[in-house]
Amino acid sequence: MxxxxxxxxxxxxxxxxxxxxxxxxxxxxxxxxxxxxxxxxxxxxxxxxxxxxxxxxxxxxxxxxxxxxxxxxxxxxxxxxxxxxxxxxxxxxxxxxxxxxxxxxxxxxxxxxxxxxxxxxxxxxxxxxxxxxxxxxxxxxxxxxxxxxxxxxxxxxxxxxxxxxxxxxxxxGLTESGLLAGLADPRLARVLAAMHDRPTAALNIEELAAIAGMSRSSFAAAFKQRIGISPGDYLTTLRLALAKQALLQGRPLKAVAPLAGYRSATALARAFQRQFGCGPREWLAGQRQDTA
Incomplete structure (x- = not known):
C-alpha cells in the first residue's frame, strides 16, 4: 500500500x-x-x-x-x-x-x-x-x-x-484489521463513513467502490485485506449491532427491523439466526439473564 x-x-x-x-x-x-x-x-x-x-x-x-x-x-x-x-x-x-x-x-x-x-x-x-x-x-x-x-x-x-x-x-498502524485499520486508508475511510452514516441504505458493491474511487475488484480485495471481512459482511455486522441496541432499548421487533435496514421482522430474524445461531427474542432473553 x-x-x-x-x-x-x-x-x-x-x-x-x-x-x-x-x-x-x-x-x-x-x-x-x-x-x-x-x-x-x-x-x-x-x-x-x-x-x-x-x-x-x-x-x-x-x-x-x-x-x-x-x-x-x-x-x-x-x-x-x-x-x-x-x-x-x-x-x-x-x-x-x-x-x-x-x-x-x-x-x-x-x-x-x-x-x-x-x-x-x-x-x-x-x-x-x-x-x-x-x-x-x-x-x-x-x-x-x-x-x-x-x-x-x-x-x-x-x-x-x-x-x-x-x-x-x-x-x-497498530491494528492489523477492523474499523481502525480501515480508517488508515482515506479511500476505505470514505466507504466506512458512508456505511456508518447510512447503515440502512441499499449500498451495493459498485456504489461502495465508486465512493472509494476504485474499481469493483480492487475495492473488494482492499476492503477484505484491511478490514478482515467483506463489505457485505461488514454492513451486516453493523446492521445487526443496530438491531441489538434497539432490542435492548425495549423496541418491538417489527419496529427494529426497518431501523436496522431489514424489510421485515422475518428477514431480521433470519439474519440473526445466521449470525448468532438464535433468533432476536432468544438473544434478548439471554442478554437479560446475563444482566439479572
Whole structure:
C-alpha cells in the first residue's frame, strides 16, 4: 500500500459517528500502589463491554495477564485492555508506583467494530505518544490534586485521551484489521463513513467502490485485506449491532427491523439466526439473564 493510501483522512466528517458516545471512562483509582492489585474479567456495572486503562506515572510495575504472561514495565506507560480480561499489577517489594486506573465501556453499534483488530493488550510508553503530552499532564494534575468536580473532570480527560489514542493507533498502524485499520486508508475511510452514516441504505458493491474511487475488484480485495471481512459482511455486522441496541432499548421487533435496514421482522430474524445461531427474542432473553 502506498504512503498516500496509508495516511489517515483529515476530513472530520468521516468520523462523525464517534460522536454517538461509543466510549466512556470511569476513573476508580488514582494514587500510589504498594503491593499488588487484581482486576477481574467481568463487565463493569451497567455496561455490556468493558476494559481497563492504567496510566503509570512513576515507578516500576509487573503486569501479569490471565494467560500467565508476565511483563515488567519500567517506564511511564499507558496500559490498555480494550476488552474484559483478568490481570494483575504488582510493585516491587516495599516500592510504590503512581497510577491512574479507569474502567472503560464500549457501547453503541460501533463498539464491536471499533474493537475488532485492536490488540487485546496495548502497552505504550507515554513519551512515544506524540502530541498527547499536554493531555497526560493535565490528567495527572487533575487526578492527583483534589478540587471541585475532580472526578467528572478526570473522566472527561480520560475519554479525550482514548479518542487521541485511537488516532495514534490509526496513524501508527497498530491494528492489523477492523474499523481502525480501515480508517488508515482515506479511500476505505470514505466507504466506512458512508456505511456508518447510512447503515440502512441499499449500498451495493459498485456504489461502495465508486465512493472509494476504485474499481469493483480492487475495492473488494482492499476492503477484505484491511478490514478482515467483506463489505457485505461488514454492513451486516453493523446492521445487526443496530438491531441489538434497539432490542435492548425495549423496541418491538417489527419496529427494529426497518431501523436496522431489514424489510421485515422475518428477514431480521433470519439474519440473526445466521449470525448468532438464535433468533432476536432468544438473544434478548439471554442478554437479560446475563444482566439479572
Amino acid at each position: 502506498s504512503e498516500e493510501a496509508r495516511r489517515p483522512s483529515e476530513d472530520p466528517a468521516l468520523f462523525s459517528w464517534l460522536n454517538r458516545r461509543s466510549l466512556s471512562a470511569s476513573v476508580f483509582f488514582s494514587g500510589s500502589l504498594c503491593g499488588r492489585s487484581d482486576f477481574d474479567d467481568g463487565d463493569a456495572p451497567g455496561t455490556r463491554r468493558s476494559g481497563h486503562l492504567h496510566l503509570l506515572r512513576r515507578g516500576t510495575l509487573s503486569l501479569q495477564t490471565a494467560d500467565g504472561g508476565v511483563r515488567r514495565i519500567e517506564r511511564p506507560s499507558l496500559i490498555l485492555f480494550a476488552g474484559a480480561q483478568g490481570h494483575r499489577l504488582e510493585t516491587e517489594e516495599q516500592a510504590t508506583a503512581e497510577l491512574v486506573c479507569a474502567h472503560l465501556s464500549f457501547t453503541g453499534p460501533e463498539a464491536e467494530l471499533l474493537l475488532r483488530g485492536l490488540p487485546t493488550l496495548l502497552v505504550i510508553p507515554l513519551d512515544s505518544l506524540t502530541g498527547l503530552g499536554p493531555v497526560l499532564e493535565r490528567l495527572f494534575d487533575e487526578a492527583f490534586t483534589p478540587a471541585f468536580g475532580q472526578s467528572v473532570a478526570v473522566d472527561l480527560i480520560v475519554e479525550l485521551l482514548l479518542v487521541m489514542l485511537l488516532r495514534h493507533c490509526i496513524a501508527e
